[in-house]
Amino acid sequence: MDGKPIVSFATTLHVRDHCLCLHVQRAARTLARRFDEALRPVGLTNGQFSLLMALNRPVPASFGPVAELLAMDRTTLTAALKPLERRGLVSIAVDPADRRGRLLTLTPDGMALLASAVPIWRQMHEAIEAAMPETAPESLRDTLHSLG
Numbered sequence: 001m002d003g004k005p006i007v008s009f010a011t012t013l014h015v016r017d018h019c020l021c022l023h024v025q026r027a028a029r030t031l032a033r034r035f036d037e038a039l040r041p042v043g044l045t046n047g048q049f050s051l052l053m054a055l056n057r058p059v060p061a062s063f064g065p066v067a068e069l070l071a072m073d074r075t076t077l078t079a080a081l082k083p084l085e086r087r088g089l090v091s092i093a094v095d096p097a098d099r100r101g102r103l104l105t106l107t108p109d110g111m112a113l114l115a116s117a118v119p120i121w122r123q124m125h126e127a128i129e130a131a132m133p134e135t136a137p138e139s140l141r142d143t144l145h146s147l148g
């Protein structure tokens with residue numbers, strides 16, 4: 001070697017086996033693929049479903065609370081909204097109380113699509129939870145809530 005510090009392969013194996021971030025990311029990707037596949041017949045990804053669900057509220061939402069709920073920055077949220085807006089599922093309007101702000105609303109088509117997606121989500125969610133040990137789903141939710 002040329003005198004540069006190296007990370008041993010044993011360290012690589014230790015990180016692989018112990019890194020909470022890695023394990024959560026892998027699990028999240030696996031779940032995301034399952035929900036993406038389940039929601040494909042209604043033309044949504046799991047991320048789009050979550051975004052539509054975040055907009056399902058009695059009054060229009062501004063960017064901040066939606067971005068916070070979904071743990072996204074505003075730029076990522078804007079990018080995620082664009083295809084939904086193009087499909088006529090989401091409306092983005094100027095906030096009359098603060099012309100710099102924008103209000104996000106589900107359109108009637110967005111509400112209808114969300115309504116058709118919820119039973120698919122429920123079925124997939126129930127199947128995933130049924131495959132886990134009895135108390136694992138609630139324990140997992142509690143643990144993940146404690147981290148964020």
